[in-house]
Amino acid sequence: xxxxxxxxxxxxxxxxxxxxxxxxxxxxxxxxxxxxxxxxxxxxxxxxxxxxxxxxxxxxxxxxxxxxxxxxxxxxxxxxxxxxxxxxxxxxxxxxxxxxxxxxxxxxxxxxxxxxxxxxxxxxxxxxxxxxxxxxxxxxxxxxxxxxxxxxxxxxxxxxxxxxxxxxxxxxxxxxxxxxxxxxxxxxxxxxxxxxxxxxxxxxxxxxxxxxxxxxxxxxxxxxxxxxxxxx
Numbered sequence: 718x719x720x721x722x723x724x725x726x727x728x729x730x731x732x733x734x735x736x737x738x739x740x741x742x743x744x745x746x747x748x749x750x751x752x753x754x755x756x757x758x759x760x761x762x763x764x765x766x767x768x769x770x771x772x773x774x775x776x777x778x779x780x781x782x783x784x785x786x787x788x789x790x791x792x793x794x795x796x797x798x799x800x801x802x803x804x805x806x807x808x809x810x811x812x813x814x815x816x817x818x819x820x821x822x823x824x825x826x827x828x829x830x831x832x833x834x835x836x837x838x839x840x841x842x843x844x845x846x847x848x849x850x851x852x853x854x855x856x857x858x859x860x861x862x863x864x865x866x867x868x869x870x871x872x873x874x875x876x877x878x879x880x881x882x883x884x885x886x887x888x889x890x891x892x893x894x895x896x897x898x899x900x901x902x903x904x905x906x907x908x909x910x911x912x913x914x915x916x917x918x919x920x921x922x923x924x925x926x927x928x929x930x931x932x933x934x935x936x937x938x939x940x941x942x943x944x945x946x947x948x949x
Contacts, residue, residue: 730872730945731826732763739773740796743780753936754909755796757929763946765924767807775803797913800921827948829869835948836862839941843886850889851940854882858943872945879943887931890938902933 736759741749751759762772779799793799827835840862843855861868861878868875906929914922935942 730948732769733759733946735769736762736772736776736796740776740799743776744793752795752909753932754906754925754929757932758796758800758925760928760932761921761924762803764928767803768810771807771810772803775799775806778802778806795913797910797916800913800916804921829866831948832869832945833862833865835945836865839943842941848889851886854886854889857882876945879945883943886940886943887934890934890940894934898937902930905933906930 733756737751740751740755759772776796776799779802780793782802783793783798836858840855840859843851843858846852846855858879861875868878906926909929910922910925917925941947
């Protein structure tokens with residue numbers, strides 16, 4: 718994949734889909750479903766600013782190394798297997814990527830009507846909750862929906878606003894968690910992460926744990942993701 722900035726802009730809001738489809742293609746199983754840990758890992762890369770190109774190249778490098786082995790004890794069943802290769806590609810690209818300052822805003826892979834409907838749907842879900850704090854967040858999202866045409870001109874700024882609202886939503890739900898719920902989430906995380914801890918640094922593990930626990934928290938509460946990365 719090209720490292721030209723226009724490619725990154727075009728794919729910016731398709732980050733999750735692009736990574737999922739490329740991993741499935743590299744694995745040779747289009748119907749393979751990513752695990753909650755895999756989705757959290759993709760989100761941690763996205764939030765850390767790892768270029769999509771680096772992830773794609775890292776996946777290819779990891780599978781090339783796996784296929785070169787004379788003895789293959791098992792299939793690659795998690796994106797976490799590619800972590801070291803992805804980070805190596807990200808570091809290699811860090812010195813050659815064009816400066817991002819002054820670039821044009823990222824293009825959107827969705828239409829204005831789709832954006833308006835997405836924001837309106839999330840606002841309605843939140844306003845229907847009995848929790849007044851979640852209702853307030855719903856009102857804020859509804860306001861963004863009413864101004865969708867304006868925000869469509871600067872989607873990265875809109876993404877920052879939605880991320881801030883999602884952070885508030887996570888804080889509200891986390892405050893309602895019981896000790897048993899926290900313990901269950903930690904146990905599930907440890908079980909999934911155990912085979913891959915040796916492939917990650919302490920900082921990478923900490924970021925992955927954060928994303929995994931937040932994703933699980935919102936899923937259990939049946940709350941919508943607000944980020945534009947979940948529009949499709």
